[in-house]
Amino acid sequence: MKKLNIGKDFDPDPSGRYYTDGDASGEAFREDFLKGMLQALASGEKLQIILDDGVEGYGSSFLVEGFAGMVKYGYMTKDELLSKLDIVCADEDFEFYKKKIVEYIEKAVFNSEKYIPTK
Amino acid sequence: MSDVVNVDEGGVVPFYCRDSVLYGCNRAELESSRDIVAAINSQGDSFAEALESLSMTISALPDSSGEITALQVLTGVFVAFVGALSAYLFNYFHWVMVSKKQRVSRAGKALSELIEELETLSVEYWLGEYSSERKNAIHAIEISIKSKLRLIQRHIILVVPELKSRKAASRKHKLEEFGYEIYDIVTGDEFESKGRRSSKKKAVSISMKCADMRAAISALEYCV
Numbered sequence: 001m002k003k004l005n006i007g008k009d010f011d012p013d014p015s016g017r018y019y020t021d022g023d024a025s026g027e028a029f030r031e032d033f034l035k036g037m038l039q040a041l042a043s044g045e046k047l048q049i050i051l052d053d054g055v056e057g058y059g060s061s062f063l064v065e066g067f068a069g070m071v072k073y074g075y076m077t078k079d080e081l082l083s084k085l086d087i088v089c090a091d092e093d094f095e096f097y098k099k100k101i102v103e104y105i106e107k108a109v110f111n112s113e114k115y116i117p118t119k
Numbered sequence: 120m121s122d123v124v125n126v127d128e129g130g131v132v133p134f135y136c137r138d139s140v141l142y143g144c145n146r147a148e149l150e151s152s153r154d155i156v157a158a159i160n161s162q163g164d165s166f167a168e169a170l171e172s173l174s175m176t177i178s179a180l181p182d183s184s185g186e187i188t189a190l191q192v193l194t195g196v197f198v199a200f201v202g203a204l205s206a207y208l209f210n211y212f213h214w215v216m217v218s219k220k221q222r223v224s225r226a227g228k229a230l231s232e233l234i235e236e237l238e239t240l241s242v243e244y245w246l247g248e249y250s251s252e253r254k255n256a257i258h259a260i261e262i263s264i265k266s267k268l269r270l271i272q273r274h275i276i277l278v279v280p281e282l283k284s285r286k287a288a289s290r291k292h293k294l295e296e297f298g299y300e301i302y303d304i305v306t307g308d309e310f311e312s313k314g315r316r317s318s319k320k321k322a323v324s325i326s327m328k329c330a331d332m333r334a335a336i337s338a339l340e341y342c343v
Binding site for chain 1: 273306310
């Protein structure tokens with residue numbers, strides 16, 4: 001199983017929605033990390049996302065853009081995305097973010113917007 | 120007249136004996152004496168009947184000797200034990216309820232204060248817009264907002280399991296929903312974005328939700 005530790009591999013302060021908001025934005029996370037890693041998974045393989053290692057918290061703007069954006073821009077369906085993700089956290093406070101990620105993915109409408117990069 | 124002696128029951132005998140002296144009597148006295156004797160005899164019969172009835176009633180009572188007494192003692196001890204146990208349990212559950220109410224009250228008060236702080240910060244944040252000159256101050260507010268939201272969520276997790284009664288069910292649901300909704304409103308849209316515009320609508324919505332939740336929390340301890 002491949003792993004993506006947000007706090008260590010991406011940024012300890014993930015914040016903002018678009019590239020224009022900074023290098024730790026949801027768009028940067030999706031386009032530069034998540035998308036590539038998910039597409040590189042073998043059939044039936046899962047990507048483990050570690051939420052709480054070195055991160056203090058997330059805004060919903062980051063989570064919506066970073067995770068639900070995968071469905072919204074038509075990279076994969078919500079079922080496919082949920083089947084490939086294994087979101088983990090040791091800190092029980094982060095269970096809240098885990099629930100929100102799943103909620104945002106489930107609410108996203110597949111391929112409802114055309115992706116236009118902001119940088 | 121207790122010492123009247125009827126010498127001959129069959130005929131008329133005008134004599135009576137008192138203090139070992141024999142007296143004579145006229146006819147009227149004799150008739151009167153007979154009435155009195157008859158009345159006394161009649162009273163004596165009633166009295167005898169009453170005594171017999173009482174004797175039969177007492178005879179019908181269960182014998183209170185031997186194993187019955189032991190059973191009665193055991194029953195008494197058992198009743199006393201049940202009484203003491205009931206008193207203990209009543210006292211125990213009373214203090215459990217008092218302690219639970221105090222716990223919910225304290226957590227509710229802390230939660231209410233956190234919500235008030237979040238309201239102040241977020242209303243200020245969303246009434247202003249992004250400015251590169253104030254980027255450090257804005258970043259500080261953003262960090263503070265995220266930290267308050269996390270603490271609020273932690274307190275909600277503490278309070279919700281205590282709300283088990285039917286009366287508290289709606290408040291429990293409201294509390295959980297508030298945690299999710301306020302997070303989406305405060306940190307949604309252009310939160311942490313350099314393109315953020317001020318939003319009076321969002322500020323009003325945050326303030327209304329927070330005030331509504333604080334009012335609901337203030338009544339929480341009465342629902343436990």
